[in-house]
Amino acid sequence: xxxxxxxxxxxxxxxxxxxxxxxxxxxxxxxxxxxxxxxxxxxxxxxxxxxxxxxxxxxxxxxxxxxxxxxxxxxxxxxxxxxxxxxxxxxxxxxxxxxxxxxxxxxxxxxxxxxxxxxxxxxxxxxxxxxxxxxxxxxxxxxxxxxxxxxxxxxxxxxxxxxxxxxxxxxxxxxxxxxxxxxxxxxxxxxxxxxxxxxxxxxxxxxxxxxxxxxxxxxxxxxxxxxxxxxxxxxxxxxxxxxx
Amino acid sequence: xxxxxxxxxxxxxxxxxxxxxxxxxxxxxxxxxxxxxxxxxxxxxxxxxxxxxxxxxxxxxxxxxxxxxxxxxxxxxxxxxxxxxxxxxxxxxxxxxxxxxxxxxxxxxxxxxxxxxxxxxxxxxxxxxxxxxxxxxxxxxxxxxxxxxxxxxxxxxxxxxxxxxxxxxxxxxxxxxxxxxxxxxxxxxxxxxxxxxxxxxxxxxxxxxxxxxxxxxxxxxxxxxxxxxxxxxxxxxxxxxxxx
Numbered sequence: 411x412x413x414x415x416x417x418x419x420x421x422x423x424x425x426x427x428x429x430x431x432x433x434x435x436x437x438x439x440x441x442x443x444x445x446x447x448x449x450x451x452x453x454x455x456x457x458x459x460x461x462x463x464x465x466x467x468x469x470x471x472x473x474x475x476x477x478x479x480x481x482x483x484x485x486x487x488x489x490x491x492x493x494x495x496x497x498x499x500x501x502x503x504x505x506x507x508x509x510x511x512x513x514x515x516x517x518x519x520x521x522x523x524x525x526x527x528x529x530x531x532x533x534x535x536x537x538x539x540x541x542x543x544x545x546x547x548x549x550x551x552x553x554x555x556x557x558x559x560x561x562x563x564x565x566x567x568x569x570x571x572x573x574x575x576x577x578x579x580x581x582x583x584x585x586x587x588x589x590x591x592x593x594x595x596x597x598x599x600x601x602x603x604x605x606x607x608x609x610x611x612x613x614x615x616x617x618x619x620x621x622x623x624x625x626x627x628x629x630x631x632x633x634x635x636x637x638x639x640x641x642x643x644x645x646x647x648x649x650x651x652x653x654x
Numbered sequence: 655x656x657x658x659x660x661x662x663x664x665x666x667x668x669x670x671x672x673x674x675x676x677x678x679x680x681x682x683x684x685x686x687x688x689x690x691x692x693x694x695x696x697x698x699x700x701x702x703x704x705x706x707x708x709x710x711x712x713x714x715x716x717x718x719x720x721x722x723x724x725x726x727x728x729x730x731x732x733x734x735x736x737x738x739x740x741x742x743x744x745x746x747x748x749x750x751x752x753x754x755x756x757x758x759x760x761x762x763x764x765x766x767x768x769x770x771x772x773x774x775x776x777x778x779x780x781x782x783x784x785x786x787x788x789x790x791x792x793x794x795x796x797x798x799x800x801x802x803x804x805x806x807x808x809x810x811x812x813x814x815x816x817x818x819x820x821x822x823x824x825x826x827x828x829x830x831x832x833x834x835x836x837x838x839x840x841x842x843x844x845x846x847x848x849x850x851x852x853x854x855x856x857x858x859x860x861x862x863x864x865x866x867x868x869x870x871x872x873x874x875x876x877x878x879x880x881x882x883x884x885x886x887x888x889x890x891x892x893x894x895x896x897x898x
Binding site (some may be wrong): 419420421466486490495496497498499500529530531532533535537 | 743
């Protein structure tokens with residue numbers, strides 16, 4: 411039996427997120443069905459995380475075990491020939507028996523894209539958050555410094571989510587600007603539910619002048635979701651990479 | 655009465671092209687309906703050209719006449735608030751009485767985008783032509799030299815189209831490459847039906863080794879559509895700019 415890890419890229423616009431849900435089209439269901447067709451077994455995959463409806467992935471990693479004799483390097487071409495156009499397999503490799511796409515994750519990087527322009531751009535409607543008022547990127551960078559490090563990030567978790575601990579370590583939180591396009595990049599050892607989108611929404615409040623950079627420090631200390639900004643919409647969010 | 659020119663950007667993926675057709679959703683119909691709502695008159699626009707189903711525009715110019723007293727600089731915000739997300743108005747200006755969005759055109763520039771990679775990219779499925787075999791860009795550039803200039807381009811016109819003359823002048827035909835993304839840019843005083851897509855298809859035959867660069871000279875001289883390459887698919891094509 412082989413343990414195989416695949417790296418996928420997908421446009422999440424037309425899916426109800428990554429994780430299988432009865433009655434809804436999800437990335438996991440489509441990928442499992444396609445792998446099963448090729449290996450002629452019932453395949454269950456272990457993926458590096460859940461992404462919500464409308465969220466995209468540039469390098470999503472999942473693993474599965476199979477008795478198929480097909481050489482591992484044939485998987486990308488075989489799967490891309492039957493997957494829908496909005497999901498593609500970038501690479502496949504054999505991994506050790508104990509590797510698990512979900513449980514072996516050490517850290518992940520997400521990006522959040524903002525199109526900051528008075529005029530909406532039709533080509534990014536599903537691929538960035540259009541925000542028409544000018545954002546002050548320097549203030550957003552200043553506020554980002556309070557987020558980097560090990561903190562209780564309860565204020566940045568969607569209310570109602572259940573986890574053992576809300577302490578996480580953010581290794582890096584940076585911004586890049588290219589014309590009207592702003593991209594936030596965040597790396598952490600783990601993300602709470604909606605954490606990246608709430609951080610993006612909160613830093614946009616800072617960039618738009620509703621909050622001062624220093625307020626972010628107090629918001630984190632408060633552990634109160636109500637003091638943070640909005641949950642920025644899903645279409646700006648991309649899982650960029652996973653480290654094992 | 656004012657004569658107003660608008661510059662639009664649109665994602666053509668969900669439309670049956672630019673030009674009004676009974677029973678099919680087109681850019682022209684949607685834009686005319688939205689302008690009519692704002693001016694409270696029945697508006698007919700004169701647009702700089704037809705684009706086919708699935709073809710996009712970065713700077714599409716059209717003009718219309720109105721008795722509305724609304725200041726011209728209010729049109730972009732007013733229209734963007736009611737247009738669907740895949741069409742947006744970039745600018746509006748008052749033009750002289752004799753300006754006509756269609757008949758005053760002097761030259762246009764189109765771009766054609768090719769994603770040249772073994773792995774399909776889900777994010778460009780509607781925005782570029784995915785071609786998986788390596789293209790030789792130097793050969794394509796060499797072949798492009800035979801196209802620049804004033805020629806009878808009958809070989810690059812979809813069969814069945816009716817025009818007075820098939821002579822056109824191509825001012826510029828260039829290529830840019832950025833990683834796996836190739837972009838062809840072509841400027842002419844006029845384009846025959848499907849001309850850019852047939853030129854793209856023919857130059858891709860050259861890049862893929864099916865034709866030699868010098869063959870393009872003979873194809874033009876033959877005036878025979880059957881000797882040229884395929885009509886490259888619509889999703890790679892963008893109207894980039896119009897000169898008046």
